[in-house]
Amino acid sequence: MRRVTTADQIKQLILTRNLRTGDPLPTEAELCETLDVSRSSVREAIRTLSTLDIVDVRHGHGTYVGGMSLDPMVQALVFRGVLSPDGSLDALREVVEVRLALDLSMADKVVAAMEGTDVEELTEMVSEMVEKADRGEVFLEADRAFHTTLFAATGNRLAEQLVGAFWDVHTAVLPQLSVAMPADMQTTAHAHGDMLSAARAGDVEAYRRAVVEHYLPLQRALGVTVDR
Amino acid sequence: MRRVTTADQIKQLILTRNLRTGDPLPTEAELCETLDVSRSSVREAIRTLSTLDIVDVRHGHGTYVGGMSLDPMVQALVFRGVLSPDGSLDALREVVEVRLALDLSMADKVVAAMEGTDVEELTEMVSEMVEKADRGEVFLEADRAFHTTLFAATGNRLAEQLVGAFWDVHTAVLPQLSVAMPADMQTTAHAHGDMLSAARAGDVEAYRRAVVEHYLPLQRALGVTVDR
Structure with missing residues (x-):
């Protein structure tokens, strides 16, 4: 079985908190604490999810749920x-x-x-x-x-x-x-x-x-x- | 215009060297030197390209051109x-x-x-x-x-x-x-x-x-x- 990655955990959090496209994601610090993972794991996961357009990183503003486009x-x-x-x-x-x-x-x-x-x-x-x-x-x-x-x-x-x-x-x-x-x-x-x-x-x-x-x-x- | 990212440079390198799915990519050190970028930029780019299945990271083996699947x-x-x-x-x-x-x-x-x-x-x-x-x-x-x-x-x-x-x-x-x-x-x-x-x-x-x-x-x- 595939191990559960930090990216999976963040996806799960988006679901359980009922977040929609455009909603802000918790801060990096909050994610580290909630998911009990390191800051570098959160950063890597956010980058992966951003590549997939599942989250949207707006530099200087924060991270939001993305458009999940093609x-x-x-x-x-x-x-x-x-x-x-x-x-x-x-x-x-x-x-x-x-x-x-x-x-x-x-x-x-x-x-x-x-x-x-x-x-x-x-x-x-x-x-x-x-x-x-x-x-x-x-x-x-x-x-x-x-x-x-x-x-x-x-x-x-x-x-x-x-x-x-x-x-x-x-x-x-x-x-x-x-x-x-x-x-x-x-x-x-x-x-x-x-x-x-x-x-x-x-x-x-x-x-x-x-x-x-x-x-x-x-x-x-x-x-x-x-x-x- | 969108700035040229390290990921773009690696894609360009795959094209100019005529690499195909399954071919090994140059090592991280070689990429740093050839593209004149930092090791962390190369790592980040490889992660992005891996998420897109453009490269395939086989842990303990190396990085290869990926299958570009859906x-x-x-x-x-x-x-x-x-x-x-x-x-x-x-x-x-x-x-x-x-x-x-x-x-x-x-x-x-x-x-x-x-x-x-x-x-x-x-x-x-x-x-x-x-x-x-x-x-x-x-x-x-x-x-x-x-x-x-x-x-x-x-x-x-x-x-x-x-x-x-x-x-x-x-x-x-x-x-x-x-x-x-x-x-x-x-x-x-x-x-x-x-x-x-x-x-x-x-x-x-x-x-x-x-x-x-x-x-x-x-x-x-x-x-x-x-x-x-």
């Missing part, structure tokens, strides 16, 4: 993507495949949540992407915001975070692998608009088609053979 | 699931929804990979699950192995790891929330057999139906209203 996973996956043997694109292809799978599998929920709505914010993101693509510029921020906003509408916070996390992984890895930016990014920009229109019209099939269309330029850049 | 994400998500406000099951429902979505979205790839095959191992896992369910016993190991083995066949290592990771999250959280084990776990056990038969027969639609069936007892236990 950022640690992103860090490890980005690094794994960069580290692919022989500079192969396999890790990146896997990330894109998972993104596509998630988008398609949540399609009915996204469409159900968006049908008949008219969120100005999303329309503006699409306009921004199309305009930038027309000028040959990249549109990373609007792209990420578009995907996470659509998923946020489903109310599944984990799915929303996953979509954002995989977006981060692929966007961070792409330039490091010197994959040329797809020349046909206009297709992607416009496909976002098609996704949004289909979702608002309540048309799941059209939404799925736009999702597939949306990934084609990227998949071509990665040398993925796509069945159509 | 374990850090599992830890944070398990904790988040346990921590849901008011003991609500929302976090757990989200995990199950993402598992279902991944299973459905990768259905065609799983079926394509399994069609016409006859992997003894999978047949045995199904038998074990059915026998244990008949005796009213749990069948966690065979269950996890079944799902990851199916996904491994698709060749997408990230998808395989995600399936395993979410399985771990929900299985770790379930008992801590004192959700009663579903009485109808036999449905789940048998649905695994249906998934396998459908995949071998190359029938994507039957596979999807078996996937949905497979989650019903769990969803009922979590109070999810299921459209059928």
